[in-house]
Amino acid sequence: MALTLFDTDEYRPPVWKSYLYQLQQEAPHPRRITCTNEVENRPKYYGREFHGMISREEADQLLSVAEGSYLIRESQRQPGTYTLALRFGSQTRNFRLYYDGKHFVGEKRFESIHDLVTDGLITLYIETKAAEYIAKMTINPIYEHIGYTTLNREPAYQKHMPVLKETHDERDSTGQDGVSEKRVHTFRGPHWCEYCANFMWGLIAQGVKCADCGLNVHKQCSKMVPNDCKPDLKHVKKVYSCDLTTLVKAHITKRPMVVDMCIREIESRGLNSEGLYRVSGFSDLIEDVKMAFDRDGEKADISVNMYEDINIITGALKLYFRDLPIPLITYDAYPKFIESAKMMDPDEQLETLHEALKLLPPAHCETLRYLMAHLKRVTLHEKENLMNAENLGIVFGPTLMRSPELDAMAALNDIRYQRLVVELLIKNEDILF
Numbered sequence: 001m002a003l004t005l006f007d008t009d010e011y012r013p014p015v016w017k018s019y020l021y022q023l024q025q026e027a028p029h030p031r032r033i034t035c036t037n038e039v040e041n042r043p044k045y046y047g048r049e050f051h052g053m054i055s056r057e058e059a060d061q062l063l064s065v066a067e068g069s070y071l072i073r074e075s076q077r078q079p080g081t082y083t084l085a086l087r088f089g090s091q092t093r094n095f096r097l098y099y100d101g102k103h104f105v106g107e108k109r110f111e112s113i114h115d116l117v118t119d120g121l122i123t124l125y126i127e128t129k130a131a132e133y134i135a136k137m138t139i140n141p142i143y144e145h146i147g148y149t150t151l152n153r154e155p156a157y158q159k160h161m162p163v164l165k166e167t168h169d170e171r172d173s174t175g176q177d178g179v180s181e182k183r184v185h186t187f188r189g190p191h192w193c194e195y196c197a198n199f200m201w202g203l204i205a206q207g208v209k210c211a212d213c214g215l216n217v218h219k220q221c222s223k224m225v226p227n228d229c230k231p232d233l234k235h236v237k238k239v240y241s242c243d244l245t246t247l248v249k250a251h252i253t254k255r256p257m258v259v260d261m262c263i264r265e266i267e268s269r270g271l272n273s274e275g276l277y278r279v280s281g282f283s284d285l286i287e288d289v290k291m292a293f294d295r296d297g298e299k300a301d302i303s304v305n306m307y308e309d310i311n312i313i314t315g316a317l318k319l320y321f322r323d324l325p326i327p328l329i330t331y332d333a334y335p336k337f338i339e340s341a342k343m344m345d346p347d348e349q350l351e352t353l354h355e356a357l358k359l360l361p362p363a364h365c366e367t368l369r370y371l372m373a374h375l376k377r378v379t380l381h382e383k384e385n386l387m388n389a390e391n392l393g394i395v396f397g398p399t400l401m402r403s404p405e406l407d408a409m410a411a412l413n414d415i416r417y418q419r420l421v422v423e424l425l426i427k428n429e430d431i432l433f
Helices: 019-026 056-063 113-129 131-135 244-251 257-269 283-299 310-323 334-342 346-358 362-379 389-400 408-413 415-427
Strands: 069-074 082-088 091-099 182-185 207-210
Touching: 019 113, 019 131, 056 069, 056 082, 056 091, 069 113, 082 113, 113 131, 244 362, 257 283, 257 310, 257 362, 283 310, 310 389, 334 346, 334 415, 346 415, 362 389, 362 415, 389 415, 408 415
Parallel strands: none
Antiparallel strands: 069 082, 082 091, 182 207
16 A cells, blocks of 8 residues: 655654664773783684683683683684683673684674674673664664655565575675665764664674665664665655765766756856855855755755855755765775875875775766866866865865774874875876776
């Protein structure tokens, strides 16, 4: 039966729930218990946390110093097999430990023991503190409100994606023809589930991502999502704060219409405006432009008759990029872009930027190309507008890029490299795209 409730209701942005995020911040931190003795036959992929063939009782005594303490021991009953002993909840937990190039105790694979323990402590802490909360996460979902699906399909419980079984491999969950592909995904930086609005906890493989519409959800929530999810224009109730890929798929366009329309308006009457993009427009009027796009889409009027000050239009464009839930330069691609900015050799810089661009989703890459070509044209009017590539880099660096690091100091240190990335993209726009 067709439901029309959301056709007439005003759009209300989802309220992202912070409880699980707060719990992750409170989780115990790893504390490696190092072995002071030289241990014979220590596997080369373990460090000083390896204590050799000690008993459970000895391990328990060593770990009693603090929550989050961990060590690795060789099994006395089964020599050649290894156990991760971890202190949590005032008791020692023992996990059979495997290595095949990466470390694992379950389906997640880690580059280091430290990362494995960090993720394990987060998971144990959240599942201990919030077991009942997690069990009820799928009640009152926000899924239908945010524009990924029509409401006229058969119920999700009849047509859910296959359960991701616990294995020692992060396998893709791929459906048949016409069925969306949902993959186990590692999200860089904090992410929230777009089904239940709760934080996606853990260090890696926090959930699954739909290859077609970009939907990000917990594994358990993915069971409630139809396999053929596609963005539906009827239910994409906004332009700002909407996932970029979802928006362009819903409107069947190469780029978000707000980007095209703002850039056309700026180039038609603003390229000679002094301090273009650096000078701020009146914030209330920028908010008016945002609401016009959310309400009217491509019919929004941003002409000189409505907004005489071009800085309002530039402000609206910058706000669009700042409001993206996943930045234009995505969290996944971010490290590669920053790496390029740190290089001293110009040829290596360009080569690494090429590689970084390949990591962007198609809609993100096309939008970035279009924006950089525009900013290059802005620099051609530098004598009038006083905006060169360096100045534009200062403005757009933190607008287009957000550090996936939760550490504020690490994010702050990246600002100079963000500026340089945008400067390089503008100067080499004709080579890179």
